[in-house]
Amino acid sequence: MIAIVRFGGSNCDRDAKRALDDLGIENGIVWHEDGLPEETSGIVLPGGFSYGDYLRAGAMAARAPIMEEVREAAREGVPVLGVCNGAQIGSESGLTPGAFTTNASARFQCEDVHLRVENAETPWTERYEEGEVIELPIAHGEGRFEIGEEELDRIEGEDRVLFRYCEADGRVTDEANPTGSTDNVAGVLGERGTTAVLMPHPERAVLADIGGTDGRGILAAFA
């Protein structure tokens, strides 16, 4: 059962549920205070405004007791996907490298973006080709990926950059970088390839008539 962890202020938990239901993947929304159910076989940290983005987006949820269980599960290889606020919670809790800070525009940005698949040999991206361009929506105010140079070199060397913001033809340019993220990074892997976070929303791109279907392949990793 895929546990979709809900905090006070989560608001993409039901989108994640709807998407996983549509993919035929057994899942349930879990209130963070209840802890992970024993039958948890995968974890979604959904988007939203946990604790009202107080202090920094994701900072407070990252310190909730359930995150110790999530880290433990991640260490054991249980797949964990953090989306948007879930990505912020993931980086704040040390599941994934780098940090998400205020967009370069200092505004909340809601738009469709193009992403280039940088590593297609992960459970999250194996349904895509390396270099393939997909389109997903973003909706966040604090999505600017920041990471030190040395750590960036390290994660690039380990092939842990999953997606980069790009033009429709796949060129990685400053203009295609909506938030000013370091090196256009939109999603990264944790220590194990089974943990991933990304700012764009795959769960909002699973139905052909609403937002397209480019996100299906990412969530299908839970099947």
Ligand SMILES: NC(=O)CC[C@H](N)C(=O)O
């Ligand atoms: N859609 C989301 O998850 C938003 C994330 C966070 N509240 C932000 O604005 O950055």
